Amino acid sequence: VGDANALGLDVTTNGGNGINVTTTGAANGIDINVDSGQKALEANGGIINNQGAYLGGQFYPYQPPSNYVHQSVDARLLARISDPISPEDIVFDGSDIWVPNRYANSSVWRYNAIDGRLVKKYTMPFSGTKTLLFVESETTGPLIYAFTNSTNGAYQVIPLYDDALPAIGNVGILERIDVAVFDGDSIWLKTSANKIYDWDFEGTGVATLVSVGAVNPAEMLYADGSIWLADYGLHQLVKINPISRTATDYINIGTYGLDIEFDGQFIWVSHLLSDQLSRVNISTFDIDVISTTSYCDGPRELEFDGTKIWMQCQYDGRLISYNIAKQQFDDDYLVDAFVGWMAMTFDGTNIWALTSGNDILKVSTGTGMGPGASPVTKGQYLFGQDGNMYCVYVDGTGTLTSSTTLTNCQ
Numbered sequence: 001v002g003d004a005n006a007l008g009l010d011v012t013t014n015g016g017n018g019i020n021v022t023t024t025g026a027a028n029g030i031d032i033n034v035d036s037g038q039k040a041l042e043a044n045g046g047i048i049n050n051q052g053a054y055l056g057g058q059f060y061p062y063q064p065p066s067n068y069v070h071q072s073v074d075a076r077l078l079a080r081i082s083d084p085i086s087p088e089d090i091v092f093d094g095s096d097i098w099v100p101n102r103y104a105n106s107s108v109w110r111y112n113a114i115d116g117r118l119v120k121k122y123t124m125p126f127s128g129t130k131t132l133l134f135v136e137s138e139t140t141g142p143l144i145y146a147f148t149n150s151t152n153g154a155y156q157v158i159p160l161y162d163d164a165l166p167a168i169g170n171v172g173i174l175e176r177i178d179v180a181v182f183d184g185d186s187i188w189l190k191t192s193a194n195k196i197y198d199w200d201f202e203g204t205g206v207a208t209l210v211s212v213g214a215v216n217p218a219e220m221l222y223a224d225g226s227i228w229l230a231d232y233g234l235h236q237l238v239k240i241n242p243i244s245r246t247a248t249d250y251i252n253i254g255t256y257g258l259d260i261e262f263d264g265q266f267i268w269v270s271h272l273l274s275d276q277l278s279r280v281n282i283s284t285f286d287i288d289v290i291s292t293t294s295y296c297d298g299p300r301e302l303e304f305d306g307t308k309i310w311m312q313c314q315y316d317g318r319l320i321s322y323n324i325a326k327q328q329f330d331d332d333y334l335v336d337a338f339v340g341w342m343a344m345t346f347d348g349t350n351i352w353a354l355t356s357g358n359d360i361l362k363v364s365t366g367t368g369m370g371p372g373a374s375p376v377t378k379g380q381y382l383f384g385q386d387g388n389m390y391c392v393y394v395d396g397t398g399t400l401t402s403s404t405t406l407t408n409c410q
Contacts, residue, residue, distance in 0.1 A: 079116045079362040092345045093134045100129040113347045125168045126151050133180040147177040171207045183222040183242050212247040223262035230257040261302035270299040295329040303344040305365045312341030379409035
């Protein structure tokens with residue numbers, strides 16, 4: 001026990017652990033009691049790793065640790081939903097998760113991203129709903145576009161805030177639509193005939209064929225004012241000017257680039273057959289190649305969560321992340337019983353992943369990004385103007401309550 005302003009315990013080590021605590025039974029490892037508003041634990045920027053605890057290391061209720069938020073926390077499977085049959089796409093609209101059900105009368109399922117409950121099931125006017133796209137513009141407002149791979153050019157618009165579905169629409173092309181990307185003005189389409197179209201969906205309604213020399217386009221995205229296309233056949237990343245509808249650059253990215261994802265500076269490319277992950281600088285086109293051997297057998301779909309690149313591994317069933325700041329794969333990963341993945345999306349806090357076993361997995365990324373580090377919180381920390389830390393929560397009677405006893409927020 002130290003006197004006022006004195007250290008109670010001072011430990012200096014050279015390569016060993018400072019404090020080692022082993023407990024058995026229900027005993028706590030370390031109990032810390034501090035005056036209200038004082039720090040229970042302070043670190044100098046090192047990583048706090050609480051293995052085995054959901055979103056561990058949350059020792060900073062009102063300020064993030066230095067560097068990336070909770071970047072070393074283990075991933076956790078939060079929920080498994082087994083409603084749709086043969087889903088192949090998944091999108092997030094800012095509040096809900098949308099998944100197409102290719103069979104069972106071809107429907108689109110809408111889930112609440114917070115608690116995973118089914119909000120509504122929309123029956124489609126065609127079979128084989130495969131591709132979804134969230135679009136929000138000043139003209140249309142927020143909409144989901146559902147495209148089918150059974151009828152050439154067909155689509156169904158789903159308004160987010162109106163239960164009534166408008167009449168079925170058609171892009172006006174004699175091909176089925178596989179990929180759809182919104183660039184802020186028009187929708188870019190990749191079809192079953194490996195063709196690319198720029199569809200003026202709000203104006204003329206015409207889909208213009210864009211010739212970029214692609215042989216087998218696999219995936220598209222809109223980033224940094226351009227359309228980017230991964231050509232699986234020519235092993236290239238194609239940069240397209242959406243105004244002139246012309247290809248401005250062809251970047252050799254290595255064999256069989258399948259999916260692409262943007263992190264704000266780099267485009268990441270998954271290489272299914274060569275077990276590689278490529279990182280392309282969008283300014284210089286410099287390429288870094290990262291081997292996924294021993295970590296991910298057959299990297300397929302990619303998703304960026306603000307800190308890490310997540311990848312679904314086709315042949316070993318893993319869902320694993322690559323930490324961009326550390327430039328290494330995380331030690332923790334999920335393995336699904338059904339080897340094979342279909343798609344992913346990020347809701348600001350959690351990764352949502354589709355498996356080939358018709359399941360939707362909700363996975364905590366461990367980054368602490370988004371509106372709260374936990375999908376459902378018991379209470380919220382607030383720092384009072386009186387200098388005290390408060391826990392604001394709803395008690396058992398449904399009354400909004402605040403207390404300097406922080407138990408209900410832990």
